[in-house]
Each structure stands twice: as C-alpha cells, then as structure tokens.
Amino acid sequence: MIGVMTGANSLITIPVMLQFGIHPGVAVATNMLALTFMSVGGALPFVGKGVFDRRRLPLFVLLTLLSSAIGAYLVTLIPAEAMSFLIAFFMLGVATFVVLNRRAGVTPRQKVGFGAAFAGYLLTFLLGVYGGFFSGGYVTMLTTTFVALFGMTFLQAIATTKIINFFSSLVATGVYVWAELIDWPLGVALSVTMFVGAAIGGKLALKFDNNVVRQVFLVVVVALAVKTLVFDLDWDMLARLVQTALGTA
Template sequence: MTPTELIFLVAIFFLTSVIGVVTGSNSLITVPVMLEFDINPARAIATNMFALIFMSIGGTIPFLKSDVLKRPDLSLLSVLTVIGSILGALLVIIIPADTMPLLISIFMIAVTVFSVTNKNKGLEKQEKPSPTALKIGYGLTFGLGIYGGFFSGGYVTTLTATFIGFLNMTFIEAVAITKVLNIFSSIIATLIFMTQGLVDYQLGIILGITMFFGAIIGAKVTMKMSNLWLRRIFLVVVVFLAVRNLWQWIS
C-alpha cells in the first residue's frame, strides 16, 4: 500500500467513525474500501474488526459520566453479545461473502420501515417494555451478536433499532449502549481472527487510533443533539446504505 493510499484510507476511517457513532454501519463503507486496495477479504474484515475496538472505546468514553449507561440489563445484554459474537466470528470462513450485500440491504430496509412507522419511538422516555417485547429484544441482541461477530456491517444500526423498538430506549441511550456492546463484540471476534492469523496489526493500529479519536469527536457532538435530530440523521444514512448495498448486490 502506497503512502497516498494509506492517507486516503485513514481519512475514510476517520469520517466514518465520526458519523458512525450515531448511525453505525461503518464496516459497510470501510471494508469495501479496503477491498479496493486489494486487501484479502478475510484479512480486511479481521483488521477492520480490530480497528472497531478502538472506535467503540472512543465512542463510549464521553458517555461514561452521563446516566444513559445506567441500565440494569446492561450485563445481560453484554453476555448475550459475547456469546453471539463467538459464534459469529466462527462463520467467516463458512458464509459466502457475495451474499452480504443482499442480507445487509434487507436489514436496512426493515430498520427504515420500522423507524418510519413508529415515529415517536426513541424520542422520549417510555414506559417499561412488555415481557414479550423484552424477550424479542434480548433474542435479537443475541442473534445480531452472531452477525456482528461475523462481519459487523450494519450490526450497530440494526441493534440501535432493536433497542429503540423493543427495549424502549431513546436514541441517545441506544447509541451509548451499542458502543459498549460493540466493544465486547469486536474484541471477541478479533481474538478469534488473531488465532487464524488474519489481523494486519500495523494497519489495524493506524486505523484504530484514527477511529478512536474520530469516535470521541462524534460522541461529544451526539451528546449535544436532540433525539429528534439523531433520528433524522439515522434514517438518512440507513436509507442511503440500503440503496447502496442493494445496488451493489444487483450489479
């Protein structure tokens, strides 16, 4: 990789980490960019996952002094994520990579439809979810943990929608909680990738430090925004990514 290509890659990772604190789906942009530089697909996924550890930590730090992380079920959500991520990371060598754009597009479209038809979800504090909603929310957390450990592209986005839709979180709460869970998901997946020798540590550290500072900036900006504006940004990016990935699959 030439110095010019590295600078371009760093710029892309920085911008996506700033915006991705709210929207997630960084990997839908960063991994394809890495593939354009002839990085092996499995190595690109593994190195990107390694960098996501730094981003998730950076995105969590600004929320530590707020009340949005004080949820009694955070430990349960973390355990479900860890177990799912272990299973997901083991699927990288099994599931064909060319199926991912269609799968991701379906997730994105589902998130968009849900968000549009539930306009008030995530804007204000709501009553405690029903037992059924809790079971669905926890089940999806586990299932998405599997997907997050496998690829991560669209994982945080769909997890954010799950928390808002079934666990009655506000947007700011969901953004903060997903950053914490993504730390666990990324670490577990990266450890498994390391045993397979797939992580490019030199590139991963450079991109990881870039994403760490980008996420801190993004999180600080997020804390100053209302849930309404977070919802608007979330929907715009999700629609864009859904169309982009569907077009990629059709092409």
C-alpha cells in the first residue's frame, strides 16, 4: 500500500526472503514477478484520472524495455552487498532533495529545458538497468527523477512510474523465467498480496494532495535508507569488496 507512493518495496521483501534462507537469485527473481502484478494494481486507480504523462510515456517505456533486459542479465554479476550500500545513500540523497526543494512535486513545472530532459531520459535508462537487476529503490529514484527533471507533481510521477515499472518488471521476469529462477508458489502468493495492496494504496494516494504525498514519501524513504544501512548491509563483506577493488586497482 505504501509502496505505491514511495516505491522501495524490494528493500523489504527481498531481505525478508533472504532471512528465510531463499537463494538471493531466486529471491530477486520471485520478487520481480510479484512487482509486475503490483505495478498493475497500483496503476489501475489512476486510469482515467488524467495524471499520467502520456506525452513522454512511450519513450520512457522504450528505454525501460531495453535497459531492464540488460539489468536482469547482470543479476549474477554484481555483488548485492555493494548495491545495498549504494541504494541507501541514493535514497538519503533523494530525501535531501525533497527537503531542500519544498515546491518540487507539489506544483507542476510547465517548461522543461533540453538539458534537464536529456538528463531525465538518460537517468530513466540507467535506472532501468538497475530496476531489472534488483529494483530496490528503483521506483523511488525514478519518481524523484521525474519530479526534479521533468517538473511532474508527485501524483503524476507516481502514476507514470507504475506503468514504467510494469514493463521493467515484465521484461526482467521473462529473463528470470528463462533462467528458471522463480519460486512459483511463493511468487503467486506475493503477486496476489502486492496487487491488492497496491490497488488500495493507489486509491488512497488519489485522496491526498501532493503536499501529503510528499510528506509520506519523505518519511518512508528516510526510514528505508536507515533500515538498509543499519539492518541489511553486511559491512564486513563491503569492506572486503572495497579491499579487493583497491587491490585490483
């Protein structure tokens, strides 16, 4: 329910699966299947409400289809511990942006310069690679990109990212099906619960103005960043990764 407004569902679901002894690759793949259905459930309440950015959506989807396939292919190549560290600091950066820019995401910006648009599309592609790989915090960072660079309100960004996340998750899920990484009984259970929760969350988001959505977004992003740094991150493993990288350099 909360994830519709903030993203970052995977920062909760994947660590929980790992705590129950599920293989990291299987956890990521099974979560991606559920995110596909969550995106559908989260998008449905916004249909017909005029909040999607229909003009930019086709290019967003095209960039996401390509980049998510790349990200899913890379899922076994990048250490998850390093990604968790980066995610936490990215999310703290997101929170800092929201605090310092009080009007961002509250009122739409009518004119978007070429430089901002180019940076926004480039980040959409790069984040799509990450979204296909892991997805934890992907929608959060994508929402912030749309607010900061395309001048969308939070509700516009939330609605638009649900469509994009559907395509991102769908492509990545296809790769994981091919790789036989999905735990289907668990995946079906997660898909049903995420679909229902997202549908409820989308309806709640429409009842709030952008100021309230901004506050919810900020509180949850900070909480998840702290959770990732304090509870989820293996600092010893991260230190070994840094030592290995420095030794290689």
